Amino acid sequence: MNHHHTVAILVNDHPGVLQRVSALFNRRGFNIDSITVGPSEQPGMSRMIIVTLGDDRIMHQVINQxxxxxxVVNISILSEEPLVARELALIKVEAEPVKRPEIMTLAETFRATIADVSSDSLVVQIVGDTEKIEAMIELLTPYGILQICRTGVTAIARGRKPF
Amino acid sequence: MNTSHLLSQDRIPGSEILLRSLLLEGVECIFGYPGGSILNFYDEIYKNNELRHYLARHEQGAIHAADGYARATGKVGVCVVTSGPGATNLITGIATAHIDSVPLVIITGNVPLSMIGTDAFQEADIVGMTMPVTKHSYFVRDVNDIARTIREAFYIANTGRKGPVLVDIPKDVTAKETTFVWPEAVSLPGYQIRRDIDEPQIDDLLAALGQAKHPVLLAGAGVMHADASNELIKFAEKSGIPVVTTFLGLGGFPSQHPLWVGMPGMHGSYAANMAIQQSDLLISVGARFDDRLTMNASRFAPHAEIAHIDVDKAEIGKNIPTRYPVIGDVKHVLNYALPKVSSLPTATWLETIAEWKSSHPLRYQDSEEVLKPQWVIELLHRTTKGEAFITTDVGQHQFWTAQYYPFTRPRSLISSGGMGTMGFGLPSAIGAQIGNPDALVISINGDGGIQMSSHELAVCAIHHIPVKVVVINNEVLGMVRQLQEVAFEERYSEIDLSGSPDFVKLAEAYGVKGLRATNKTEAEQVWQEALAVKGPVLVEFVVPSSENVYPVVPGGKALHEMMLGDDEK
Structure with missing residues (x-):
């Protein structure tokens, strides 16, 4: 059975590391739904969070390969344990001045913020799990979405678990 | 070797640091081809007298030679080329080494750092291009990193599951000077070699052995890589378990041993394939369940529980579901298991296998009119007592060699198993001979593959490398012909090699002795003459075009569904 899995990979902060990891996923036929990279708490090391789709056998191969x-210093499947998973989206919506209050109320309900206002558009900034962001997009669609930029999911294990 | 003069902390250019680092790693010879971006290093080659360099005639020849050297000696093979086309010409050779886990360090020059990314003359992103076919790779930006990088590259190439490591160095980095410091140790937090073994895993497997009625040991190239042939022999003898060896595992278990069954797979023997299909416990010892071994994977070893001993955890369960995984170095695992394993009641099972062997031996239709390729291989075996190093190219002759040259010792068969790279046979023999200067090295080729690297005869000639180059000439691409005969209803498409040179004259053009045989009498005679030649020699055996490799398991079929000979077509 295919499931989405969230994988955390601690890597040396060397040039080409992202390419090595993504090339390996590509070559072995593993899917990448989203990928995020940023500095970790350890100097000289970055953490990648990859959301991938696969069954148990494929996940076993992903980890081992x-x-x-x-x-790669360490890899673990975060989604096997309780985790906090978030992504950020910036959504540019058509917004004539008369429509603004309505959109802003909608955003507020989602604890989203307004990151930019222009004469005829708004940028809504929302942080949350993937479902929440999709729901926000769905509700904003009738107003006319001009552009969507999403970061992809980053995630962390709950509790004191180190990884 | 006295290395004190190399360790001296002098202020020297990157090119000399590179040379010293290779010498400190114990490198005695390198294979390469110069060009603009690697000239600083070639100036060091000119000045030094400790490191031998062999100038190939094509970069692919250089890397296959390094590969043959590594496979024959167990040491790291080293190949040095320039940027751009020099580097890209290596890619096939890198892939060949990678899939067969051969330890190589490949050094490529690149354009100066300031020119990187400008589409400069002979600029190629070789690190990017080779990422999927290297174990690891480096792009060296700082002269202070050269020594550490070379140290790490050798360590990575030759530990764990071995493989090629590429080091790309821009020209200006080899020109810059710095104080030479040889790192005392490597520190690679992302690369931890497991020295320990998981004892409970092995104990589980040993317990399962006690229940098995039809156990089989499947020995792969991992036996060679781990230098574990003696341990395997002892384990098989003490337990009484029969052994089959994969194509690249040939020689890892001596073929004259009573417990050796044969080579299984697409062109495997009846007994070896049946032993796997009837097995109830199949123990892979450093074999990776390649598709040419398993054929139809869902019907492979249908009655067997699979045990898999492998240094690479990612191999476990990759192709075949595994009941008893054992992760670790094959030698360490066998050494742990040896005192614990008991003698198993396999007598009846061995009798069954012996019956398969005698009722279905390897066979071919011999002839007194024409030379049969299988007979030629038997001739080579008979006259060398099976003790030569044999390299092969790729195609029918490769499997006739596997079938009719019973190998007796590890590393004596050198062949491109995973990649099936044509053009491998001659240059790999050059490397094997350089690594074993006093040994008899025979390179067996088809008339197709030899033409992909026949220019390397120049290397044999100029350095007096006494390789016996055999060309089994059937005037077609035989393996393709065989596939087209069986699977494409004899629609022979682009297999005719008419227009090939006179191979005897070709050899002579390089100053290499050339001989030809078209029947058995000539064959016996010219082969004896070839063996007596002190230097390199090429021997052409002219054989019929229509001979096929049997047994063969057709695509999609299970191992026991073999065609055993022409009469079953």
Missing amino acids: VEKLID
Whole structure:
């Protein structure tokens, strides 16, 4: 059975590391739904969060193949344990002045903020899990969405678990 | 070797740092081809007298030679080329080494740092291009990183599951000077070699052995990589378990041993394939369940529980579901298991296998009129007592060699198993001979593959490398012909090799002795003459075009559904 899995990979902060990891996913036929990278708490190391689709056998292969990369220090499947998963979206919506209050109320309900206002558009900034962001997009669609930029999911294990 | 003069902390250019680092890694010879971006290093080659360099005639020849050297000696093979086309010409050779887990360090020059990314003359992103076919790769931006990088590259290439490591160095980095410091140790937090073994895993497997009635050991190239042939022999003898060896595992278990069954797979023997299909516990010892071994994977070893001993955790369960995984170095695992394993009641099972062997031996229709390729291989075996290093190219002759040259010792078969790279046979023999200067090295080729690297005869000639180059000439691309005969109703498409050169004259053009045989008498005679030649020699055996490799398991079929000979077509 295919499921979405959230994988955390601690890598050396070397040039080409993102390419190595993504090339390996590509070559082995593993899917990448989203990928985020940023500095970690350890100097010289970055953490990648990859959301991937696969069954248990594929996930086993993903872990073992990625682990073999010399620049990969650690890999774990976050989604096997309770986790906090968030992404950020910036949504540019058509907004004539008369429509603004309505959109802003909608955003408020979602704890989203207004990141920019122009004469005929708004940028809504929302942070949340993927479902919440999709719901926000759905509600904003009738107003006319001009552009969507999403970060992809980043995630962290709950509790004191180190990884 | 006295290395004190190399360790001295002098202020020297990157090119000399590179040379010293190679010498400190124990490198005795390198294979390469110079060009603009690697000239600083070639100036060091000119000045030094400790490192031998062999100038190939094509970069692909250089890397296959390094590969043959590594496979024959167990040491790291080293290949050095320039940027751009020099580097891209290596890609097939890198892939060949990677899929067969051969330890290589490949050094490529690149354009100066300031020119990187400008589409400069002979600029290629070789690190990017080779990422999927290297174990690891480096782009060296700072002269202070050269020594550490080379140290790490050798360590990574030759530990764990071995493989090629590429080091790309821009020209200006080899020109800059710095103080040479040889790092005392490598520190790679993302690369931890497991020295320990998981004892409970092995204990589980040993317990399962006690229940098995039809156990089979499947020995792969991992036995060679781990230098574990003796341990495997002892384990098989103590337990009484029969052994089949994969194509690249040939020689890892001696073929004259009573417990050796044969080579299974697409062109495997009846007994070896039946042993796998009837097995109830199949133990892979450093074999990776390649598709040419398993054929129809869903019907592979249908009655067997699978045990898999492998240094690479990612191999476990990759192709075949595994009941008993054992992760670790094959030698360490066998050494742990050896005192614990008991003698198993396999007598009846061994009798069954012996019956398969005698009722269905390898066979071919011999002839007194024409030379049969299988007979030629038997001739090579008979006259060398199976003790030569044999390299092959790719195609029918490769499997006739596997079938009719019973290998007796590890590393004596050198062949491109995973990638099936044509043009591998001659240059790999050059490397094997350089690594074993006093040994008899025979390179067996078809008339197709030899033409992909026949220019390397120049290397044999100029350095007096006494390789015996055999060309089994059937005037077609035989393996393709065989596939077209069986699967494409004899629609022979683009397999005719008419227009090939006179191979005897070709050899002579390089100053290499050339001989030809078209029947058995000539064959016996010219082969004896070839063996007596002190230097390199090429021997052409002219054979019929229509000979096929049997047994063959047709695509999609299970291992026991073999065609055993022409009469079953």
